[in-house]
């Protein structure tokens with residue numbers, strides 16, 4: 167065996183073969199020596215797990231792997247290169263633009279520019295055209311390594327780049343990449359030349375502070391996406407179009423459901439229509455809980471003493487809104503972020519017998535959690551919310567049956583909306599209260615109960631609540647996004663901390679266990695998911711406006727009013743649209759508001775005690791039905807809660 171010369175590098179290929187190359191050899195040459203076809207397909211390489219491009223000299227020995235368009239990591243290289251392509255195009259069209267950074271991000275890339283006037287959609291179209299031209303020119307990305315002085319000279323007109331340059335450590339390699347006349351200060355990696363960039367699209371612009379610092383200048387950020395295949399680009403564009411069409415924040419506005427205000431960030435203001443949906447959901451859960459649950463209400467504000475007992479003060483304080491009362495300067499009270507401790511106080515207010523167990527305290531109380539402003543997003547990330555919460559006090563022997571009952575309850579609830587939850591079992595997290603023996607017991611019991619239900623489930627290690635393990639019900643919405651909603655959590659800690667007891671059949675005192683349960687998670691988040699799941703077209707029972715009655719002319723107005731009256735008396739949310747607009751205009755408006763049924767009344771209908779019914783989503787199709795029959799039909803749909 168011959169030792170490799172001391173100054174050579176050894177590259178180990180995925181199949182175990184090795185190559186010795188001189189330091190400074192370009193990866194492109196190595197790939198070419200492996201095979202011409204591989205070289206044609208190569209986007210970049212991975213050296214010891216780090217991606218580098220084909221034109222960056224090799225400096226270390228180790229594992230060497232070629233990345234082609236099939237590797238997920240190659241997409242980042244493509245997208246970052248697309249950012250260069252964008253900057254190249256912007257500089258051609260707007261030479262005065264000064265350049266910032268242009269990284270790859272999830273699904274795409276962006277590039278920041280400093281310009282005197284914000285970019286317009288027209289600018290974007292011109293940049294995109296120019297990008298296509300630059301791509302066709304097949305300009306190689308040429309790498310150069312420069313001295314600091316030379317680099318400062320190159321970027322003399324780009325203060326943002328000079329700032330970056332001044333921060334580079336003395337021993338750091340300063341590299342530039344050039345395509346055409348455009349030079350960027352960059353460490354790479356990039357695709358070999360601009361012709362690799364075929365399937366891209368610029369999406370939008372937004373203001374962005376230089377380095378995310380609000381004290382620095384505002385830059386113009388252009389977002390784009392890039393893919394290896396046209397099908398992938400098309401599928402992605404379709405996905406974002408669909409997401410936009412279903413975006414609950416936009417639909418919430420269009421359908422007049424809720425709003426937010428800067429004076430109460432993260433807390434929804436519900437309009438009459440939104441409140442109707444909210445109340446319908448709450449009513450549904452109430453109905454399901456009527457037999458076996460006790461609905462209760464407890465305060466929102468508590469002294470810290472309670473949170474110290476519960477463990478929230480130690481493990482959860484940063485998520486709580488702390489306040490001080492007027493007698494104290496200290497922040498020694500908090501709005502409740504969870505209902506549990508208050509339910510324990512209620513439980514402690516009197517003695518309980520084993521005969522009462524399982525005892526289920528259910529509530530819809532208002533909760534507050536201190537999410538940072540930047541994390542707030544529509545109804546999915548809020549500070550104020552309402553859970554369909556429940557705390558169950560039970561004996562250890564009742565756990566299996568109770569978990570089966572609750573799991574079935576939750577699954578049935580979701581089926582009503584056509585949602586299929588995935589069940590996940592989450593175990594002890596890093597930050598927690600209670601000793602390991604208690605956790606062993608809780609995890610063992612909950613897992614056994616879950617297995618007994620026969621529901622298939624996945625494991626989520628470390629994702630439990632800080633006081634106990636849980637079963638989560640995660641729902642995938644119509645766009646394939648996952649949301650954690652319903653939950654069943656087993657808690658051996660709280661009964662210890664709060665000294666909860668019950669009188670057993672032996673007349674001695676025993677410790678119960680506690681189960682925390684939520685069905686929809688929070689109504690806020692659940693409504694957001696429903697809006698997007700149904701794209702705003704709620705099933706009749708949930709729709710804020712179930713029927714809109716449209717008299718064709720003034721003559722039928724009296725009859726129309728009477729029809730609306732009959733519907734309302736029957737319990738249908740019917741509205742009259744007698745605006746002095748054309749019928750077509752009013753129908754279009756009803757369609758936009760996604761009203762399930764429009765009942766048109768013309769002369770013939772008025773005389774025959776009928777309505778011409780247009781069902782949502784059925785186009786121009788119209789069916790003449792007797793008023794009584796129509797009311798019966800709608801009521802049937804409402805009662806069945808059919809989707």
Ligand SMILES: [Zn+2]
Nearest residue numbers: 250352353354
């Ligand atoms: Zn770059």
Ligand SMILES: [Zn+2]
Nearest residue numbers: 504505506682
């Ligand atoms: Zn709880």
